Amino acid sequence: MRINGNYLDLKESYLFSLIAKKVDEYKQNNPEKEIIRLGIGDVTLPLVSAVTKAMKKAVIEMENAETFMGYGEEQGYGFLRRAVCDYYEKKGVLLDETEVFISDGAKSDLGNILDIFGINNTVLIPDPVYPVYVDTNIMAGREITFINGNEDNSFLPLPDETTAGDIVYICSPNNPTGAVYTKEQLKIWVDWALERDAVILFDSAYEAFIRDENLPTSIYQIPGTKKCAIEFCSLSKTAGFTGTRCGYTVVPNELVREDIPLNRLWLRRQTTKFNGVPYIVQRGAKAVFTEQGLSQIRENIDYYLNNARIITETLLELGIWFTGGNNSPYIWLKCPDKMTSWEFFDLILDKYNIVGTPGVGFGKQGEGFFRLTAFANTDNVKIAMDRLKE
Numbered sequence: 268m269r270i271n272g273n274y275l276d277l278k279e280s281y282l283f284s285l286i287a288k289k290v291d292e293y294k295q296n297n298p299e300k301e302i303i304r305l306g307i308g309d310v311t312l313p314l315v316s317a318v319t320k321a322m323k324k325a326v327i328e329m330e331n332a333e334t335f336m337g338y339g340e341e342q343g344y345g346f347l348r349r350a351v352c353d354y355y356e357k358k359g360v361l362l363d364e365t366e367v368f369i370s371d372g373a374k375s376d377l378g379n380i381l382d383i384f385g386i387n388n389t390v391l392i393p394d395p396v397y398p399v400y401v402d403t404n405i406m407a408g409r410e411i412t413f414i415n416g417n418e419d420n421s422f423l424p425l426p427d428e429t430t431a432g433d434i435v436y437i438c439s440p441n442n443p444t445g446a447v448y449t450k451e452q453l454k455i456w457v458d459w460a461l462e463r464d465a466v467i468l469f470d471s472a473y474e475a476f477i478r479d480e481n482l483p484t485s486i487y488q489i490p491g492t493k494k495c496a497i498e499f500c501s502l503s504k505t506a507g508f509t510g511t512r513c514g515y516t517v518v519p520n521e522l523v524r525e526d527i528p529l530n531r532l533w534l535r536r537q538t539t540k541f542n543g544v545p546y547i548v549q550r551g552a553k554a555v556f557t558e559q560g561l562s563q564i565r566e567n568i569d570y571y572l573n574n575a576r577i578i579t580e581t582l583l584e585l586g587i588w589f590t591g592g593n594n595s596p597y598i599w600l601k602c603p604d605k606m607t608s609w610e611f612f613d614l615i616l617d618k619y620n621i622v623g624t625p626g627v628g629f630g631k632q633g634e635g636f637f638r639l640t641a642f643a644n645t646d647n648v649k650i651a652m653d654r655l656k657e
């Protein structure tokens with residue numbers, strides 16, 4: 268037996284363990300200090316009542332032989348796939364139910380989708396980036412090239428004629444930078460992909476944070492995209508499902524390579540290796556898309572966006588360069604005085620008792636930058652920002 272040696276090529280992820288270690292040490296040495304965590308990548312508000320009500324009802328159904336549900340429909344229950352299609356219709360995107368696959372979250376699908384692509388494809392990944400894109404491709408042994416985000420392109424890199432790649436990841440609104448592509452910018456990516464038969468893997472996990480009506484909340488709002496993109500979405504940040512687990516992936520029927528619809532391959536992959544999301548969870552997910560559910564989750568997202576606004580207003584006042592924070596729960600700031608990401612981490616932990624995430628943990632291009640998140644309690648965000656202003 269031989270192991271998959273590609274795993275040995277993975278870089279150890281010290282980021283969050285090192286942060287935890289530094290914070291623990293600081294707490295031990297300064298027990299009287301109150302630390303405020305603005306590095307959290309998880310939601311803090313609970314599930315909304317529309318969701319829990321639907322889930323409770325589903326639990327009762329599972330209790331009775333007449334309404335009990337065993338294995339579910341292969342791609343997810345029709346009631347949920349229809350709800351997703353209706354949600355997209357409101358964005359001006361018409362989907363067929365066969366194009367929607369319900370999953371236990373975007374992370375699994377983003378990793379698993381690689382099963383349907385040949386190993387010899389080159390992958391193009393923006394830097395800095397959500398680390399899952401890089402690590403899953405290293406595990407598979409695929410060649411990776413990077414396209415750099417930086418201050419000059421406001422961390423929204425765009426391809427030109429020389430940019431190569433068969434599969435490209437785009438995350439908008441972006442984790443970690445909070446930056447959001449405009450329709451015009453996404454069109455440049457779509458044209459680039461169509462020209463060379465590349466496939467875009469579009470991660471829209473944070474689409475619900477977009478409040479600017481001119482910004483795209485789905486890549487399919489760009490004409491022609493159904494021929495070149497798969498979209499991954501999640502209820503994790505949209506509706507507080509990080510611990511409940513549900514997402515959906517759209518594989519358009521028009522997306523065909525080597526005469527084979529990728530939808531067919533993904534269906535085959537999922538039906539072979541995945542047995543679906545719990546009925547109770549899918550009922551809760553369906554409730555997200557009801558009028559009541561959508562209005563309740565909007566309130567929660569508004570709460571986080573208000574936190575983001577408090578942070579961005581402070582940065583503006585302090586004259587610190589940043590992206591994100593509008594239409595996104597992430598704020599990506601440039602460390603002042605040419606500090607490295609970790610120097611800035613140490614400084615604001617020691618001096619202001621604030622914890623954030625060093626940008627260099629998301630890629631080389633993240634060096635000198637720092638991520639704050641809006642998932643904290645508003646009172647704490649205000650205290651943290653007052654400390655920074657002082």
Ligand code: PLP
Pocket residue numbers: 308371372373374375397438441442470472500501502503509513514
């Ligand atoms: N995509 C991005 C950009 C994320 O930041 C996250 C979670 O943090 C995910 C996907 C994964 O979401 P899920 O909880 O649905 O697996």
